[in-house]
Amino acid sequence: MSVPTAIDPVEAVKKAFPQAVEDVVEYGGETTLVLNPDYVPAVAKYLRDTPGLIYNFLSDISAVDYYPDYNRPGRFGVSYHLLSMLYKRRLRLKVYLPEDEPVVETVTGVWPGANWPEREVMDMMGVDFKGHPDKRRILMPEDWQGHPHRRDYPLGYEMPMFSFNVDEIIKHKPRAKE
Amino acid sequence: MALQTAGNSEQMSEWQGSLDELKGLVSERAITGETMLLNMGPHHPSTHGVLRLLLELDGEEVVSCLPDVGYLHTGIEKTIESKSYEKGVTLTDRIDYLSPMSNNMAYCMAVEKLVGLEVPKRAQIMRVICMELTRINSHLVWLGTHAIDMGAMSVLLYAFRERERVLQMFEMLSGQRLMGSYIRPGGVWRDFPEAFLPALESFLEYFPPRIDEYERLLTNNPLWIDRTQGVGVIEPEKALAWGMTGPSLRGSGVAWDLRKSMPYSSYDEFDFNVPVGEHGDVYDRFYIRILELRESVKILKQAIQKLPAKGPFRSEDRKFVPPPRSELGQSMEAVIHHFKLWTEGFSAPDQEVYSAIESPRGEVGVYIHGTGGNKPRRVHFKTPSFMHISAMPLMSQGHLIADLVAIIGSVDIVLGDCDR
Numbered sequence: 001m002s003v004p005t006a007i008d009p010v011e012a013v014k015k016a017f018p019q020a021v022e023d024v025v026e027y028g029g030e031t032t033l034v035l036n037p038d039y040v041p042a043v044a045k046y047l048r049d050t051p052g053l054i055y056n057f058l059s060d061i062s063a064v065d066y067y068p069d070y071n072r073p074g075r076f077g078v079s080y081h082l083l084s085m086l087y088k089r090r091l092r093l094k095v096y097l098p099e100d101e102p103v104v105e106t107v108t109g110v111w112p113g114a115n116w117p118e119r120e121v122m123d124m125m126g127v128d129f130k131g132h133p134d135k136r137r138i139l140m141p142e143d144w145q146g147h148p149h150r151r152d153y154p155l156g157y158e159m160p161m162f163s164f165n166v167d168e169i170i171k172h173k174p175r176a177k178e
Numbered sequence: 179m180a181l182q183t184a185g186n187s188e189q190m191s192e193w194q195g196s197l198d199e200l201k202g203l204v205s206e207r208a209i210t211g212e213t214m215l216l217n218m219g220p221h222h223p224s225t226h227g228v229l230r231l232l233l234e235l236d237g238e239e240v241v242s243c244l245p246d247v248g249y250l251h252t253g254i255e256k257t258i259e260s261k262s263y264e265k266g267v268t269l270t271d272r273i274d275y276l277s278p279m280s281n282n283m284a285y286c287m288a289v290e291k292l293v294g295l296e297v298p299k300r301a302q303i304m305r306v307i308c309m310e311l312t313r314i315n316s317h318l319v320w321l322g323t324h325a326i327d328m329g330a331m332s333v334l335l336y337a338f339r340e341r342e343r344v345l346q347m348f349e350m351l352s353g354q355r356l357m358g359s360y361i362r363p364g365g366v367w368r369d370f371p372e373a374f375l376p377a378l379e380s381f382l383e384y385f386p387p388r389i390d391e392y393e394r395l396l397t398n399n400p401l402w403i404d405r406t407q408g409v410g411v412i413e414p415e416k417a418l419a420w421g422m423t424g425p426s427l428r429g430s431g432v433a434w435d436l437r438k439s440m441p442y443s444s445y446d447e448f449d450f451n452v453p454v455g456e457h458g459d460v461y462d463r464f465y466i467r468i469l470e471l472r473e474s475v476k477i478l479k480q481a482i483q484k485l486p487a488k489g490p491f492r493s494e495d496r497k498f499v500p501p502p503r504s505e506l507g508q509s510m511e512a513v514i515h516h517f518k519l520w521t522e523g524f525s526a527p528d529q530e531v532y533s534a535i536e537s538p539r540g541e542v543g544v545y546i547h548g549t550g551g552n553k554p555r556r557v558h559f560k561t562p563s564f565m566h567i568s569a570m571p572l573m574s575q576g577h578l579i580a581d582l583v584a585i586i587g588s589v590d591i592v593l594g595d596c597d598r
Contacts, residue, residue, distance in 0.1 A: 027529045028291045057418055059534065060560035064547045079545065081532050081560070085418075085432075088440055092532065113421030116568035117560075124255075134203065139248040139597060148256055149556070155260055 006087040007052035009033070016046055022073070030092060032079075037095040037104045040080070044093065044110045047082060055082035055091060058107070061117035063125040067151035075099035076127055080107065097127060106132040124149040200232075204242055208234045213241055220249050224327045224583040227593030229567065231582070238578050243571045247564075250597040258557045262523025263289050264363060266557065271357035273559055274595035276319050279312040280537035281559075282361035287442060288533040288544035289363045292526045295498050300489035301365035302444040307378070307481045308351070308360060309443075309535075310474040314385070315344045316538035316590075317467050317474075321392060324464065324587035328405050333395055340388050343381050350374050364499035365492025375482065382475055382482075389471050397465065406461035410573040410585035413458060420569035423562050424540025425466045426589045430458035436536035443535075447484065450477050460588040467590070498524045523552040539563060539590050563595040 013033060014021050020039035025032040035043055047055040059081040066072050074096035082091045095104055106129040107114045118129045119138040126147035129135075136142060146153055161169050200208070200215075207213045214235045220228040228249035234241040254273055258266045270285040271278035283305060290297060297305075318341040322334035345355040350371050352358030360367050396402045412422070414430040427434060435452040437445040453469035455462030493499045496515040505512035526548035534543035540562030547556040566589040573589075574582050 025529075028294070028531045030531060032530070058421055059541065060532065060543050060545060060558070062545045062556070062558035062560070064530070064556040064558075066555070077547075079530065079532075081543065081545070085434055085439070090532065092530075111421065112419050113565060113568065116564060117421075120564075136199075137248075139251045141248070148253065151259075151555075153256075155256060 003086065004051040006089075009047060009053055009055070009091050012050065012053060013043055013046065016050075017043055025094075030090065032092040032094050034094045034096070037097060040093065040095060041105050041107050041110060044080065044082075044107045047091070047093075048110055053084065054086045055084045057083040057085055058111040058114055058117075059083050059090070061107075061114060061121055063121045063127055063149070065125060065149065065151045072096055074102075076102045076125065078104060078121065078127055102127040103130055104128075105130045108132060123147070126150060200244075203244055204232075204234045207236075207241070218579075218582075220246075224586060226323060226586065226591055229586070229591065229593055229596075231570075233579070233582075235579070238580075240574050240577055240579065240582055243574045243582070245567045245570050247567060247593070247596050250593045252594075252598065254598045255557055255559065259554060262552045263293075263526060263554065264519070264523055266554070267362055268357070268359045270559075271359055272594065273561065273598055274537065274539070274542070274563070274592050275356060276592050277312045277316040277538045278357050278359075279308045279361055280316075280535060280542055282359060283309055283443070284533065284535045284537070284542040284544045284559075285557075286361050286363045287535060288531055288546045289526070291531045291533050292529065292546050292548055293363075293498060293524065295364055295493055295495060297365055297443070297493060298490045299444070300486045301491050301493075303481050303485045304366050304370065304491060305361055305443050306445065306448070307478060307485070308366070310477050310481070311344055311347060311378075313474050313538045314471060315341055315348075317471050318344070320467065320538075320587075320590045324584075324590075325396060327583050327587045328402070330396065330399075330402065333392060336388065336391060336395075340385060343377075343384070347374065347377055347381065350377065362492065362499075364495065365490070367492075369491045375485075378478065379482065382478055386472065386475055389468065389475075393468060397468070403461065405581075405584055406464060406588070407459055408457070409460045409577060409581045410588060411457065411459045412569065412573050416572055417458065417569070420572065421565040422540070422569055422589075423565065424536065424538070425463055425470065426540065426562075426566055428453065429455040429463035429466050429588075431456050436534060436541060440534075442533075444484075448477050448480050450480075460584045463588040463590075525550065525552050526554070528555075534560070537562065539592065539595065540566070559598055561595045561598065563591040563593070567591055567596055 010024050017039055020036050020043055022036055023034035047053050061080050063076055063078045066075055076097040078095050080093040118132055121127050123137045123140055124147055159169050208215055216233045216235055218233055219230040230246040232244040254269050258269055267282055270281040273281050318337040322337035325333035348358050349355050352360040412430055414432045417427050417430045431454055433452055433454045438452050450473045453466045455466050500516050500519045501512040506516055528548055528550040530547040532543055532545045534541050543560035545558040546554050549555045573585050
């Protein structure tokens with residue numbers, strides 16, 4: 001069985017979806033394709049199924065918060081790390097999402113394994129994935145307020161307890177609700 | 179979530195909670211009380227930590243299985259954002275506490291990629307030795323606990339006997355048995371102590387006959403075969419679609435090993451095989467790990483041969499790697515570098531990288547986004563256990579609870595790895 005020769009993913013996506021590609025970044029031997037958020041599932045499906053690309057494996061979905069002073073198109077960046085096992089190469093898809101409405105369509109229809117990584121991003125970063133089948137929190141308790149991986153979410157700490165401040169600390173300790 | 183067993187109608191009438199949240203996640207029969215909902219874990223010996231499975235049972239048969247994770251969430255990714263790059267290494271150990279060196283390696287490789295730091299040849303081979311020892315360590319814990327889950331008590335004792343020698347070698351390297359943080363950005367923390375290589379060589383002599391022992395206990399054991407063959411089957415297409423990696427993916431017949439396919443740290447110079455199963459069941463996943471133990475021994479033997487006798491064990495780029503102590507008395511430059519690296523740390527550009535390695539469990543990927551300063555904006559760990567637990571419902575449907583225990587053991591989950 002002959003394997004179709006590998007084609008350049010950037011050129012292919014630019015040709016197939018002229019409006020989708022907003023930017024291309026090369027750094028450290030990695031290619032990042034910055035996409036218009038509306039096109040993510042369509043481009044993902046195209047990259048998965050087109051001969052010569054076959055990005056059949058979704059390694060990871062992660063999100064980054066550019067708060068407070070970002071010079072980027074949006075506050076949140078969601079990255080999809082794709083892997084082509086046939087051609088042994090990786091590609092990153094990236095979308096920038098605005099602060100007031102961070103929504104992008106889910107890719108669980110393309111890779112079912114995106115389910116949990118997307119849930120994690122929803123839970124920790126507060127980015128919504130439209131059409132996701134299971135929007136419960138995954139790592140934090142379900143009654144948790146806020147999204148811990150946002151940059152404006154404070155990193156908590158615990159006061160060391162000594163005999164002189166033990167009463168003060170116990171007074172402020174969170175207790176299980178009745 | 180108010181979840182209780184809804185076994186018979188009498189209990190149902192007393193119980194005030196609602197199952198509305200679970201609509202769409204469990205079948206309609208569970209909502210009406212026809213099938214039973216049962217919590218397995220988070221405190222259950224066979225869940226290897228604090229995994230909670232919400233099982234929908236028809237008799238003893240699993241109709242559906244909803245894993246619930248997060249009990250071991252420690253916020254490592256958040257904490258790392260407040261540390262300099264070098265200090266982040268110590269946190270990576272705690273993610274997957276059975277293969278700390280693999281996590282060190284994944285993180286350090288990502289940092290090196292972000293700042294463009296080269297690792298000397300000798301350090302690369304030293305890292306290979308550490309990672310393969312970690313693989314043996316992790317597989318031994320897996321073997322012992324997997325066997326004890328299934329009722330084979332003695333394997334645990336033998337596996338831990340050999341693991342003890344690996345841990346002693348880790349102690350020689352870093353002073354720590356478990357969380358060594360030995361691999362650092364730019365190389366490793368320090369050179370191998372004199373006693374290390376002889377200890378490693380004698381371990382490599384001692385270990386292969388021990389693998390034969392484990393195999394005598396399990397591989398052809400009819401009880402073991404009955405419990406494992408044909409259980410928890412996952413087809414290769416599904417395994418790929420659900421993001422499974424490592425031995426769990428290779429058990430389904432997909433020959434994908436990052437050490438072979440996308441080599442890093444000089445793995446391309448080593449001669450080793452990637453064992454691949456064909457049925458995708460618990461037995462294949464078990465046997466692949468046994469074969470991987472033998473391959474690790476093979477790699478370690480070659481690594482001792484390949485290890486250059488002389489050469490730096492970490493990069494000499496003083497912008498990223500502190501100078502050796504001996505230079506501090508003679509060179510003002512060294513003092514400046516030392517002070518700067520241990521107070522402020524080095525800076526990385528405002529860029530993002532993703533770098534992945536093959537840990538004992540599968541692909542550990544690290545995504546780092548720099549800020550231009552000395553602390554990362556975001557570090558994200560893609561961990562194999564997280565993906566494997568998400569695929570657990572597929573493997574467990576239609577099996578008995580006793581088989582579920584075998585399935586959990588066979589994908590080798592570590593909850594610290596899953597919850598981070």
